[in-house]
Amino acid sequence: MDFLKKQAKVEDEIFTFQISDKTTKSVTDFYREKPFPHYNKKDNKASLLHSGDSNFLAKIFKQFVGFNKNILEIGCGTGQLSIYFAIGSNNRIVGLDPTKESLKIASRFTKENKIKNVRFVNADLFDNVLKDSFFDFIWCNGVLHHTKDPYEAFKLSVKYLKKDGYILVGLYNKIGRIRTNIRKLIFKIFGKKMILKIDPILRKNKIKADDQIDAWIRDQYIHPVESTHTFDEVLNWFKRNDIDFINSIPSTNFDDYKKNFFQKSGKGNFFSRIFTQLSMIFNSYGDDGGLFVFIGKKNV
Ligand SMILES: C[S@@+](CC[C@H](N)C(=O)[O-])C[C@H]1O[C@@H](n2cnc3c(N)ncnc32)[C@H](O)[C@@H]1O
Known part of the structure; x- marks a missing residue:
């Protein structure tokens, strides 16, 4: 898998780059103490498959991706999701994260469980080490709001996507949080x-x-770098980067996802979007820290 555009050192089977940005360093210092999300002591391939399959979004994403694709997880942390995507498929997965300690845990798990189709890259997204237009799918959940410039980070992420590729971004919501x-x-x-x-x-x-x-x-509760975002802000990010809005969780238009989740859905209007974000305060999305997810498809 030739997915890097810059030369890396390989340490613990991880493609390693120097992290130099001050903000990213403060974030990696934070996660070094307690790598996130971390494993249960008894976790193995079967338990990871089970917990991935119990996660609605991860499961339908994996089904939708199909086979023989290049998938990138930006900010993969300890790598559970990347590994879940890899299990039982011939897809090629890359998990990128600046926190080396998290990736060491991920890499150890793949080695012990003989999972061959995941590679881990220890790098800052802003250092732009991956090849452009290489990936069919990008998953970036709970990451951009922990960076110095979430919009710039989004712009960079989109560069790595092939035309007609899909990107999923999960961010803290300004109202829902x-x-x-x-x-x-x-x-x-x-x-x-x-x-x-x-x-x-x-x-x-x-x-x-x-x-x-x-x-x-x-x-x-004690993250050193955190921002919050609105639905309309992310719609604007999509528009400026030729990303077609496909769907969101929660829905921007009160849709209940009965149809194929990755089929284009309506964006709703300003009022439906505000209403949904206000409801997040009172429902399970608010319980979860006000995280919302947008999915888009690259047009060019
Ligand atoms: C809240 S954790 C989310 C981990 C995983 N995506 C999940 O959903 O469990 C945020 C992750 O973003 C990573 N991260 C922070 N700044 C980053 C950057 N500049 N480039 C890439 N990843 C970054 C952190 O190292 C951390 O693993």
Whole structure:
């Protein structure tokens, strides 16, 4: 797989580049302490396949991708999703992340579980080390809002996509994250004990392992670099970069996804989009930290 445009050092089977940007370094320092999302101690190929298949979006994405494709995961962290995409397919997966410690965990897992079709790249997205127009699918969830310039990062990501390729971006929503922002203040004053009681994900035991609980608390409440975005802002990013809007979660037009999720859907209008973002405050999207996902297709 010839996916790099710059020469890398190979360390621990990871294509490694120097990280020099100040903001990216502050983010990698943060994740070095507690790599995210991290594994359960008993995780293996079967358990990863099971948890991937239990994730609606990951499962339908994998089905939609099919076979013999190039897939890039930007900000893959400890690599579970990249590995899930690789299991049982002949697709070629690249997971890119600037946090070496996360990738070491990912690389060790692929080695122990004899997964051959994933490669990991230790690089900052802004250093532009990947080949243009190489990937059929790009998955970038929960990453751009932790960078110094989310729009520039999006622009770069799109460069790596082939014509007719698909990109999925997941970002914190400006309105939908309001509840988390309030909890952030509470965390600052009352600390971890209180957050264990009031964070909806932790209260409902959706995360069980201690390492994963700590990683979640850090990620939600004490991240050093974080921004929030609106639906209309991302629609504008799409427009400026010749990306056709395909679909979103939650839906911009009250669609309930009965049809093929990757078939073009309507964008709704300004009011439907505002309504959906306001509802995020009160529903499970708000529980999850106000993350929303947009999918687009490259036109040129
Ligand atoms: C919240 S974690 C998300 C991990 C994974 N995508 C997930 O959904 O579980 C954010 C990830 O973005 C990565 N990241 C931050 N800045 C980055 C950059 N400039 N280039 C590429 N990845 C970056 C971090 O190292 C971290 O692994």
